[in-house]
Amino acid sequence: MSSTDSETLSENPETPFHDLDHYLAIPRVSGLALSPDGRRLVTTVATLNAKGTEYGTALWELDPEGHKQARRITRSAKGEAGALFAANGDLYFTSARPDPETSDADPVNALWMLPADGGEARVVLTRAGGVSGLLAAKDTGALFVNASVLAGSTDEDSDEERRKARKDNKVAAILHSGYPVRYWDADLGPAQPRLFAVEPGPEPEPGKPATVDAAAPLALRNLTPDAGSGLRDADAVVSPDGATIYTSFSKPLARADSRSVLVAIDVATGTRRVLLDTDGMSYFPGPVSPDNRTLVVMSESDTAPAAAPQVKLHLLDVSGNVPASGSALTPLAHDWDRWPRPAAWLPDGSAVLVTADEDGASPVFRISVGADAATGADGATGADGGTGQVVRLTPDAAAYTDVVVAPDGKTAYALRSSYEFPAEAVRIDLAGGGVVRLPAPAERPRYQGSLERVETAAADGTRVPAYLALPEGASAGNPAPLLLWIHGGPLGSWNAWTWRWNPWLLVARGYAVLLPDPALSTGYGQHHIQRGWGEWGKAPFTDLMAITDAVVQRPDIDETRTAAMGGSFGGYMANWVAGQTGRFKAIVTHASLWALDQFGPTTDAAQYWLKEMTADMALANSPHLHVENISTPMLVIHGDKDYRVPIGEGLRLWYELLSKSQLAADENGETEHRFLYFPDENHWILQPQHAKVWYGVVEHFLARNLLDKDLPVPAELGL
Numbered sequence: 001m002s003s004t005d006s007e008t009l010s011e012n013p014e015t016p017f018h019d020l021d022h023y024l025a026i027p028r029v030s031g032l033a034l035s036p037d038g039r040r041l042v043t044t045v046a047t048l049n050a051k052g053t054e055y056g057t058a059l060w061e062l063d064p065e066g067h068k069q070a071r072r073i074t075r076s077a078k079g080e081a082g083a084l085f086a087a088n089g090d091l092y093f094t095s096a097r098p099d100p101e102t103s104d105a106d107p108v109n110a111l112w113m114l115p116a117d118g119g120e121a122r123v124v125l126t127r128a129g130g131v132s133g134l135l136a137a138k139d140t141g142a143l144f145v146n147a148s149v150l151a152g153s154t155d156e157d158s159d160e161e162r163r164k165a166r167k168d169n170k171v172a173a174i175l176h177s178g179y180p181v182r183y184w185d186a187d188l189g190p191a192q193p194r195l196f197a198v199e200p201g202p203e204p205e206p207g208k209p210a211t212v213d214a215a216a217p218l219a220l221r222n223l224t225p226d227a228g229s230g231l232r233d234a235d236a237v238v239s240p241d242g243a244t245i246y247t248s249f250s251k252p253l254a255r256a257d258s259r260s261v262l263v264a265i266d267v268a269t270g271t272r273r274v275l276l277d278t279d280g281m282s283y284f285p286g287p288v289s290p291d292n293r294t295l296v297v298m299s300e301s302d303t304a305p306a307a308a309p310q311v312k313l314h315l316l317d318v319s320g321n322v323p324a325s326g327s328a329l330t331p332l333a334h335d336w337d338r339w340p341r342p343a344a345w346l347p348d349g350s351a352v353l354v355t356a357d358e359d360g361a362s363p364v365f366r367i368s369v370g371a372d373a374a375t376g377a378d379g380a381t382g383a384d385g386g387t388g389q390v391v392r393l394t395p396d397a398a399a400y401t402d403v404v405v406a407p408d409g410k411t412a413y414a415l416r417s418s419y420e421f422p423a424e425a426v427r428i429d430l431a432g433g434g435v436v437r438l439p440a441p442a443e444r445p446r447y448q449g450s451l452e453r454v455e456t457a458a459a460d461g462t463r464v465p466a467y468l469a470l471p472e473g474a475s476a477g478n479p480a481p482l483l484l485w486i487h488g489g490p491l492g493s494w495n496a497w498t499w500r501w502n503p504w505l506l507v508a509r510g511y512a513v514l515l516p517d518p519a520l521s522t523g524y525g526q527h528h529i530q531r532g533w534g535e536w537g538k539a540p541f542t543d544l545m546a547i548t549d550a551v552v553q554r555p556d557i558d559e560t561r562t563a564a565m566g567g568s569f570g571g572y573m574a575n576w577v578a579g580q581t582g583r584f585k586a587i588v589t590h591a592s593l594w595a596l597d598q599f600g601p602t603t604d605a606a607q608y609w610l611k612e613m614t615a616d617m618a619l620a621n622s623p624h625l626h627v628e629n630i631s632t633p634m635l636v637i638h639g640d641k642d643y644r645v646p647i648g649e650g651l652r653l654w655y656e657l658l659s660k661s662q663l664a665a666d667e668n669g670e671t672e673h674r675f676l677y678f679p680d681e682n683h684w685i686l687q688p689q690h691a692k693v694w695y696g697v698v699e700h701f702l703a704r705n706l707l708d709k710d711l712p713v714p715a716e717l718g719l
Contacts, residue, residue: 016445017508020692024048027442028055028499029423032402032413033083033091035116036138038064041413042073042083042091043425045441052688057081059093060441062425064406064413070441073114074121080112084134087141089116092124094131099123111145111198111218125198125218128160129191135238135245142242142267143198145220146231148191156220178229179256182604182643185682193231195245196220197267223270234260237295239288243267244318246285246295251277257607260284262297264318275316276329286313286342289349293319294369296342296352297329303612308533309491310526311339313354315369315387333367333388337525340365343403344412346430353412355400357493357523358392360453360465362399364414364428366391393433397453399496405430413438417497419451419467419515420444447504448472454514456550462531463524464543466516467494468551469503476555480512481706484548484584486566486573490520490540491529500684501567505695511702514551518543520569534613536569537576537621544573545581561706565698567591567637568645568683572623575653578634579626586705588698590637591645591683594653595624604643624652630661633672635701637694639681650675674701693717 013019016026028046035041041062046055057079062070074080076097084092091114098107101123109130114121125131125145133146153159165171174181174189182188199219224231229250236247244267248260260282262275276283276297286296297314301307313332332352333340340354343364351366370387394400398418405412412428416435421444427436449472455465474480483506487494494515503513517524519532519539532539552559563586566574571592578587593599596618600609619625634657638650654675658665665671676697678690685694696714703709713719 015447015504015508017447017502017504020505020695021052023445023502023505024052024688024692026422026445029415029425029441030402031081031083032404032415032425033085034064034404034406034413035085035089035091036087036407037089038406038408038411040064040085040089040091041425041438042085043415043441044081044083045072046079048688054688059083059091062438062440064411064427064438066427066436066438069439072441078107082132082134084136086136086143087139090114091116092134092136092143093121094134096130099126125220127156127220128163132193133236135236137238137242138240140240140242142238144223144238144245144267145196145198146193146236147196147220149194149222150190151192151228152190178252179258179607180604183233184604184644185641186643188229188232192227192229193234194225194227195223195231195236195247195265197223221270223265223267224272225270227272235284237285237287239292239318240290241292243292244288246275246288246318248282248284249274257611259302262316275318287345287352288318289345290347291349293317294349296332296345298340298342303608305534305612305614305617308526308529313340313342313352313367331388332369333390335388336367336390339522340367344405346405347407347409353393353403353405355403357495359523360467360493360495360517361397361418362401362493362495362523363392363394363396364400364403364412366393366430393428393430394435395433396435418495419469419497419503420447422497422499447507449504449507454547454551456547458519458539458543458546460531460539462519462528462539462543464516464518464547465524466514466547466551469507469513469515470556471507471510471512474512474556479556479558480510481561481563482548482552482557482559483511483513483702484544484562484564485513485515486544486564486570486577487515487517487521488566488568488570489522490532490536490569491522493517493521493523495523500691506699506702509699509703512551512557514548516544516547518547534617535621536572537580540573541576541580544577561585563587563702563706565589569593571645574634575623576621576626578630578632579623580629582631584632586635586702587632588635588637588701589653591639591642592636592649592653593623593645594649594656596622598652599645599649602646602648624656627656627660628662630657631663633663633674633701633705634661635674635676635698637676637678637697639678639683639685641680641682644683650677672705689716 016022025048031044033042041064045060046057059074059080061073078097080093080095082094094109096109110123110126112121113124129148131145131147135144150162234248238245245265249263251261261277262283264273280302282300284298295316295318297316299312301310303309315330317328338356340356343353351368368389398416400414403414415423416426417423425438450470452468454468564577564584565588567590571589574589640647657673663672693714700711700713703711
């Protein structure tokens with residue numbers, strides 16, 4: 001943090017969690033990129049600007065050996081992200097910062113390169129529509145970008161002309177002929193994503209992948225000109241030799257449905273070939289083996305009213321040498337009752353590293369791969385080192401992401417977080433499993449209090465686990481009020497640091513925070529998901545009440561002062577809780593589902609939701625039918641740009657609370673309910689000062705209803 005930043009903050013509080021300005025100023029780490037020789041490790045760090053109004057990103061270099069301090073290597077007002085090393089060690093990234101060599105007053109997100117041998121970063125590629133995702137072939141240096149093209153464009157020049165015409169004429173209208181039309185917080189179209197090969201001036205010889213020479217002018221070759229909307233939200237990987245890109249591809253189906261098929265794109269010719277296309281199944285590519293012969297594939301079965309989806313890993317032979325008696329697709333660790341996310345191959349091809357939710361953590365695991373795995377000769381799970389043996393590598397109760405493997409195969413690097421610290425870079429000893437924290441751009445924020453793992457048994461005997469964050473000084477003589485926090489998803493787990501729902505902010509105010517993983521949570525096996533599937537108001541609800549019942553029996557918890565809070569699915573469940581019990585003194589519901597018959601057709605992914613519950617199931621589990629039972633003050637929070645849970649849910653909830661609940665507005669229009677509305681936020685509250693308002697209003701509402709204290713609301717609200 002710069003001196004300018006620190007001067008804008010108040011005097012040092014006890015911890016950053018005792019002052020929202022200090023909390024918002026904590027640097028935030030994301031992403032990892034490792035150079036081909038394993039000597040350089042780069043991450044992205046977001047920091048608050050001097051005004052406290054937005055975050056800017058920069059690239060920082062970390063020492064893989066852990067001896068040197070982290071150092072910042074890029075700096076601009078627009079920020080940098082998407083770090084990626086080419087085979088020759090050059091570092092590529094994207095940024096919308098101005099090019100010092102041009103007078104363009106309105107730069108777009110361009111491709112920049114920082115030479116391996118030192119020097120200033122420079123723009124190597126820019127286009128009217130900008131660039132986003134980057135891919136690089138590990139062995140050859142072939143470079144690829146994901147960039148959007150207006151659907152009617154025939155080439156880069158026509159795309160630029162069309163964009164200029166829309167901008168100059170202030171046209172924002174979009175004509176759709178398919179579904180979906182928006183996603184989370186983005187309007188889809190008229191631009192569509194395409195994959196481009198980044199090449200030097202002259203075209204490469206047919207059949208040979210391109211290599212990127214930093215000194216040569218770069219050009220783009222559209223590999224997917226006819227992709228339509230198929231690459232929206234796609235996952236793509238490139239083979240180490242740069243010859244093939246494997247990507248998920250959205251296949252439209254009847255009645256506005258779709259699923260993801262797996263395709264291979266030949267880089268030399270742009271030919272696209274479908275590899276996997278199965279009814280009721282979506283496929284996503286994982287990493288390609290070092291010898292270019294085997295692709296890890298993740299499959300996800302379609303949701304159905306009676307069956308939760310299942311996530312599995314496979315090995316796909318992409319060498320073209322599958323024997324007639326064999327199968328190109330081989331199960332990988334299908335006996336393992338977890339939902340793995342593939343991360344990287346070991347350099348010798350003997351195993352794949354994955355992460356998976358596991359009992360309140362998300363460790364790194366190694367799954368062994370036999371020599372004949374890709375041809376189906378050895379696909380069984382075994383304890384003798386054969387294909388499918390799963391070994392946990394990281395023993396701590398932390399969540400790991402962004403796993404990359406060193407060239408020698410002895411070490412991996414990852415980002416690690418837990419409820420005790422935000423994301424930080426670590427080195428993992430793949431032989432011994434030891435984990436070492438690397439020198440970081442910022443120290444761990446200090447908090448006061450303690451974190452415990454607690455659990456109880458549901459009525460059917462199922463274990464219901466949770467984290468409990470306790471304030472300092474909580475005791476039988478000074479019991480803490482309790483906040484039940486319900487996670488979103490619902491297919492997720494409380495297992496990693498979160499900036500949006502951070503328990504330590506409320507712990508610093510004297511509250512205990514309970515973070516349960518009820519039915520539908522991941523990390524406890526398929527049965528834990530299935531037992532709540534299609535019946536959100538049953539096992540998930542009773543699990544939450546069971547763990548709350550157990551925790552309020554503790555002498556350091558005040559069972560007379562409890563509240564329930566949640567966002568998204570957690571907000572749905574908060575609404576359901578409000579209509580089923582009056583045990584809580586206050587309920588906070590953020591971006592929440594209220595009327596499931598209304599939500600289903602209006603969410604951004606109706607095709608998914610409407611397969612999950614029948615109309616009768618949706619009504620049986622819809623909170624709006626129980627509004628007359630609500631006797632608890634509720635704080636409703638919603639952003640107008642939320643496309644996943646459209647604003648209509650929040651507006652209807654607010655009206656029906658005021659017109660139908662037991663705390664409906666009186667003859668003077670007064671009510672104990674509150675509605676915090678953000679006209680320009682989406683499913684998440686992203687602007688720093690809005691996050692400050694969010695926490696400030698939540699603290700005011702809780703203090704009013706649990707502590708009988710009238711704390712002021714944030715002054716920025718103008719009240």
